Amino acid sequence: xxxxxxxxxxxxxxxxxxxxxxxxxxxxxxxxxxxxxxxxxxxxxxxxxxxxxxxxxxxxxxxxxxxxxxxxxxxxxxxxxxxxxxxxxxxxxxxxxxxxxxxxxxxxxxxxxxxxxxxxxxxxxxxxxxxxxxxxxxxxxxxxxxxxxxxxxxxxxxxxxxxxxxxxxxxxxxxxxxxxxxxxxxxxxxxxxxxxxxxxxxxxxxxxxxxxxxxxxxxxxxxxxxxxxxxxxxxxxxxxxxxxxxxxxxxxxxxxxxxxxxxxxxxxxxxxxxxxxxxxxxxxxxxxxxxxxxxxxxxxxxxxxxxxxxxxxxxxxxxxxxxxxxxxxxxxxxxxxxxxxxxxxxxxxxxxxxxxxxxxxxxxxxxxxxxxxxxxxxxxxxxxxxxxxxxxxxxxxxxxxxxxxxxxxxxxxxxxxxxxxxxxxxxxxxxxxxxxxxxxxxxxxxxxxxxxxxxxxxxxxxxxxxxxxxxxxxxxxxxxxxxxxxxxxxxxxxxxxxxxxxxxxxxxxxxxxxxxxxxxxxxxxxxxxxxxxxxxxxxxxxxxxxxxxxxxxxxxxxxxxxxxxxxxxxxxxxxxxxxxxxxxxxxxxxxxxxxxxxxxxxxxxxxxxxxxxxxxxxxxxxxxxxxxxxxxxxxxxxxxxxxxxxxxxxxxxxxxxxxxxxxxxxxxxxxxxxxxxxxxxxxxxxxxxxxxxxxxxxxxxxxxxxxxxxxxxxxxxxxxxxxxxxxxxxxxxxxxxxxxxxxxxxxxxxxxxxxxxxxxxxxxxxxxxx
Amino acid sequence: xxxxxxxxxxxxxxxxxxxxxxxxxxxxxxxxxxxxxxxxxxxxxxxxxxxx
Numbered sequence: 001x002x003x004x005x006x007x008x009x010x011x012x013x014x015x016x017x018x019x020x021x022x023x024x025x026x027x028x029x030x031x032x033x034x035x036x037x038x039x040x041x042x043x044x045x046x047x048x049x050x051x052x053x054x055x056x057x058x059x060x061x062x063x064x065x066x067x068x069x070x071x072x073x074x075x076x077x078x079x080x081x082x083x084x085x086x087x088x089x090x091x092x093x094x095x096x097x098x099x100x101x102x103x104x105x106x107x108x109x110x111x112x113x114x115x116x117x118x119x120x121x122x123x124x125x126x127x128x129x130x131x132x133x134x135x136x137x138x139x140x141x142x143x144x145x146x147x148x149x150x151x152x153x154x155x156x157x158x159x160x161x162x163x164x165x166x167x168x169x170x171x172x173x174x175x176x177x178x179x180x181x182x183x184x185x186x187x188x189x190x191x192x193x194x195x196x197x198x199x200x201x202x203x204x205x206x207x208x209x210x211x212x213x214x215x216x217x218x219x220x221x222x223x224x225x226x227x228x229x230x231x232x233x234x235x236x237x238x239x240x241x242x243x244x245x246x247x248x249x250x251x252x253x254x255x256x257x258x259x260x261x262x263x264x265x266x267x268x269x270x271x272x273x274x275x276x277x278x279x280x281x282x283x284x285x286x287x288x289x290x291x292x293x294x295x296x297x298x299x300x301x302x303x304x305x306x307x308x309x310x311x312x313x314x315x316x317x318x319x320x321x322x323x324x325x326x327x328x329x330x331x332x333x334x335x336x337x338x339x340x341x342x343x344x345x346x347x348x349x350x351x352x353x354x355x356x357x358x359x360x361x362x363x364x365x366x367x368x369x370x371x372x373x374x375x376x377x378x379x380x381x382x383x384x385x386x387x388x389x390x391x392x393x394x395x396x397x398x399x400x401x402x403x404x405x406x407x408x409x410x411x412x413x414x415x416x417x418x419x420x421x422x423x424x425x426x427x428x429x430x431x432x433x434x435x436x437x438x439x440x441x442x443x444x445x446x447x448x449x450x451x452x453x454x455x456x457x458x459x460x461x462x463x464x465x466x467x468x469x470x471x472x473x474x475x476x477x478x479x480x481x482x483x484x485x486x487x488x489x490x491x492x493x494x495x496x497x498x499x500x501x502x503x504x505x506x507x508x509x510x511x512x513x514x515x516x517x518x519x520x521x522x523x524x525x526x527x528x529x530x531x532x533x534x535x536x537x538x539x540x541x542x543x544x545x546x547x548x549x550x551x552x553x554x555x556x557x558x559x560x561x562x563x564x565x566x567x568x569x570x571x572x573x574x575x576x577x578x579x580x581x582x583x584x585x586x587x588x589x590x591x592x593x594x595x596x597x598x599x600x601x602x603x604x605x606x607x608x609x610x611x612x613x614x615x616x617x618x619x620x621x622x623x624x625x626x627x628x629x630x631x632x633x634x635x636x637x638x639x640x641x642x643x644x645x646x647x648x649x650x651x652x653x654x655x656x657x658x659x660x661x662x663x664x665x666x667x668x669x670x671x672x673x674x675x676x677x678x679x680x681x682x683x684x685x686x687x688x689x690x691x692x693x694x695x696x697x698x699x700x701x702x703x704x705x706x707x708x709x710x711x712x713x714x715x716x717x718x719x720x721x722x723x724x725x726x727x728x729x730x731x732x733x734x735x736x737x738x739x740x741x742x743x744x745x746x747x748x749x750x751x752x753x754x755x756x757x758x759x760x761x762x763x764x765x766x767x768x769x770x
Numbered sequence: 771x772x773x774x775x776x777x778x779x780x781x782x783x784x785x786x787x788x789x790x791x792x793x794x795x796x797x798x799x800x801x802x803x804x805x806x807x808x809x810x811x812x813x814x815x816x817x818x819x820x821x822x
Contacts, residue, residue: 067809074810090806140796148789152782175775179782 033301034114036275036286037107046122047106054084056098057106059120061113064093072116080104080112122274139256143249146191149183150242154736156180157239161733177229180238187242188222191249210387210431213394217426218245224419235732237423240739244428247743251432254439255455272307272358279351289358300350306343309361310352311336316506317350319343322472324655325606329481329564329580330508334532342655387427394425401726416728424721424730424738429714433707433746440754441703448763449686450696457682460666461700463647467595468638468660470652471605471615474670474690476582483516487557487568487576494575496521497540498568501547504528505536509566510547513578535566545570550577562613582611587691589618594694596620600646604629604637606656635659651685651693668693695761702757709753710746717742 036042049056063069070088073095077083082104086097095118099109110120156176192215199215202208218241225236277299278287284299289307292298297313300306306319317333324342333339339352341361358364402418405411438455445452452458469475490498499519502510507530528538535548546569550556553567555574563581567574595601602624603615609627616625626637638660641648650657650664653671661667661681669681670690685693721738724730758764795801 067812070806070809088806089803090809091803137796137801140801141793144789144792144796148785152785155781156778172772172774175778179778 032277032284032286034107034110035277035284036288037110038105039275039286039288042275042288043106050101053101054098055101055106056096057109058094058096059110059113059122060092060094061118062093062121063118064088064090064095069118073118076112076116079116080108083109083112139249139253142191142194143246143253145186146242146246146249149187149191150239150246153180153183153242154239157235157732157736160235161736177235180236181226181229184222184225184238184242187245188218192218192245194252195248207384208388208391209384210390210427213387213391213425213427214248214431216391217422217428220419221423221426224423237732237735240423240732240735243740244426244743247740247747248428248431248435251435251439251747255435255442256439272305276307292354292357294354294357296354298352298354300345300352302345302347302349304345306339306345306352307341307358307361308352308354309338309340309356310354311338312350313353314351316348318346318348318506318508320346327472327607332507332532386430390425390427390430394422397425397722397726398422401728404726405728410728413728416730417726420725420728420730420735421722424725424735425718428739429717429742429746430711432743433710433714433750436747436750437703437706437710437754440751441699444754444758444763445696445699448692448696449689450683450692451685452683453681457666458700458703460647460682461649461697462704464599464649464666464697466600466602466641466646466648468641468648468650468664469601469603470634470650470657471582471603471611472607473653473672474651475588475603475618476584476611477687481512482581482583483512483578485516485576485578486561487574490517490568490576493541494543494570495519497523497543497545498547498570500525500540501528501536501538501545504538505530507536509564509578509580510536512580513547513566516578543571562611564610581614584614584618585687585690591691591694592618592620596623598694602626602637602641604634604660606630606634631656631659635663638663649697651690692763695763699757699761699763702761703754706750706753706757710749713749714742714746717745 037046047055047057061069061073064073070090073088074086076086076097080099082100082102084098084100086095088095095113097109099106110122113120156179159176160173195211195215195218198209198211202212221237221241225238225241228234228236272289275286275288276292277284278292279285279297279299287296292308298308298310312333312335314335317339318330319333319339320330321327321340321343324340330346331343338355341356341358341364356362398418398421401421402414405413405417435455438458441458442452442455452461495517496519499514499517499521500523502514502517503522504525505511523540526539528536530536531548531552535546535552537544537546537548539545546553547566550565550567553569553574555569556565556567557574557577558579561579563579566578566580568576568578592601596619600623601619603619604626606629607627612625612627616623619625626633629637634657638648638650642663642665648664649666649668650660651668651670652661653669657669661669666683667681668683668685670687671684672687685696717738721730721734724734
């Protein structure tokens with residue numbers, strides 16, 4: 001289908017650009033899927049700018065992944081002539097479209113995109129924020145200014161250091177100094193402001209953070225340099241000052257490069273569609289979701305999510321609740337029964353009567369449950385603690401050495417010693433090593449599709465000693481089950497007979513078994529009976545066949561084999577059984593073997609316990625395995641572990657894990673596609689990369705070692721500096737050599753070591769970004 | 771020796787020019803998306819016309 005559209009419009013080149021463009025072929029979309037986009041109020045909320053001729057809109061297309069996408073989307077005006085221009089932002093996976101109001105409409109634009117395989121992610125409350133971009137820009141400005149000033153001040157100071165004083169004319173020397181002071185002003189008052197602001201916040205909240213000693217050192221360095229220059233007693237330390245600011249800003253930038261395409265704080269609303277089809281007087285009216293009222297009749301199509309609690313009034317409902325409850329098999333709902341919000345209809349069209357509107361539904365209540373929204377426990381940052389002691393120690397050394405010289409009667413040396421101690425002992429190295437190490441770790445993890453919310457998570461990750469896993473969607477795949485048959489082999493005519501009976505039932509287990517048999521010959525079934533939730537029976541080809549749960553059919557073939565079972569009875573004798581087991585993710589056994597060596601494990605699932613034996617084998621004997629757990633029980637379990645002084649990591653995927661994810665020390669959400677809804681979490685891991693989880697944790701632990709090592713090395717530089725400083729003889733030359741060389745040592749050391757560790761843990765393979 | 775002052779002013783002026791160019795490019799949004807322009811340059815529109 002995609003190819004036809006492309007060919008019609010001469011875009012055949014598309015397939016030549018990339019051998020595997022790999023667009024997700026969309027299932028035939030129904031005609032009125034985007035009818036709600038004709039609603040003016042919805043349009044108003046989505047369109048950014050509109051005048052009589054043109055409209056502007058930015059759409060998020062999670063499917064964007066390769067160069068071909070870019071090319072296709074930027075040539076989209078050839079497919080829909082009403083589109084004036086389109087421009088892709090690859091990093092944010094967005095396309096900015098300008099279209100002609102006279103020739104096309106928002107609905108047609110979205111339909112065009114959907115037709116070629118890019119279904120836009122439409123959400124009313126998730127419009128990309130510009131504020132983040134702005135702070136990013138200021139950071140660039142600050143780095144640019146600091147770099148410029150640093151380079152020029154250093155050039156002028158170099159003349160001072162290289163040449164003995166009588167070779168340089170006093171007039172020129174003075175000019176150099178004045179220029180240095182002028183150039184240092186933007187560094188201190190523009191580029192370095194964030195250190196002062198952060199230190200001030202710390203003081204206001206009565207604690208010393210790591211920015212405090214930095215801000216103190218910067219301020220004293222500046223004041224002392226100005227004093228030296230004005231009193232003509234020296235050259236000042238302006239070059240070291242601006243250099244340090246420059247390096248620290250780069251470190252912060254590296255650390256703060258977050259993932260623009262990923263939202264860590266989605267709430268249930270982004271999981272819902274933005275409009276529903278309401279049936280009114282035999283007509284279908286697309287209505288914005290917040291305007292759907294009680295007793296409205298809504299229409300739900302295949303693969304749509306039901307955002308309200310409702311009663312089924314028409315159609316065959318097969319509802320997948322895996323996201324809300326963790327149950328792996330879909331549930332059959334009969335007419336007149338309740339369907340809860342968050343379920344997904346799998347096949348066919350339904351009509352439902354709304355019982356509770358969106359804001360009152362079960363799912364919304366679950367989400368708004370006050371326990372779930374409890375504030376995060378303050379995750380302490382050990383670097384601030386180190387920073388605090390560091391500050392005390394430095395001030396103490398400064399005062400002691402100053403006091404020593406005061407006793408000796410030299411006030412000049414006293415001031416020299418006191419100020420230079422504070423200057424040289426600036427904990428910049430500590431900050432640098434943390435920023436550069438964590439920045440690089442985040443980058444490497446991101447390349448491996450493991451995205452962390454912030455660098456502080458790396459520290460929490462390195463302390464983990466207990467891991468709690470969810471089952472459905474986490475260690476098993478959400479979709480797809482393994483089916484096999486054990487027993488007397490089903491041959492030709494019997495096989496067809498069994499398949500014929502299975503075909504009559506719409507129960508998910510029967511469907512799976514039917515697909516497994518893939519039998520083309522179907523016979524007529526006489527006297528078909530289906531007993532809800534138990535099984536089916538009927539006469540096929542003069543045989544009485546009974547298929548269903550062991551209890552219904554009256555026996556089991558292999559009692560010891562775990563899994564959901566569908567037993568086949570033919571003419572009163574047990575014939576065999578279909579065993580349905582969850583499909584585990586690839587590499588999960590290896591991961592578990594490696595995890596259980598280093599951490600204690602447990603598994604909590606909302607699903608039933610048919611998989612108990614498999615999971616026990618997987619996790620090992622000592623682990624706790626709990627089934628049929630409600631979201632609240634999951635959360636309580638995490639709390640209970642934490643009360644036993646365990647550092648808990650929770651890995652889960654669905655809404656039923658949301659509370660547990662939030663309360664654990666590190667909550668990791670598993671996502672299978674880019675636009676999947678993920679509950680609020682500390683990190684998001686791509687489903688295919690879950691098997692590398694153990695390497696990721698080891699890598700985070702290695703990060704801590706790297707920081708400690710580089711801190712030790714920078715301490716050596718600091719001690720050398722202090723040796724001069726306490727004697728009051730620290731000259732700007734020594735400072736100018738020590739400060740940049742310690743910075744550069746640390747930058748290259750942290751970078752080299754993180755790269756080496758990422759090789760060691762196998763995180764460097766297939767890292768090419770698509 | 772005072773030629774050095776002149777040289778210095780010139781050199782800082784040139785460097786300042788680059789700084790302004792950098793700040794301008796950031797403001798213009800050249801650093802907002804650093805991936806797509808790199809891909810975009812590879813597409814040659816004339817090539818398609820030849821193929822017709």
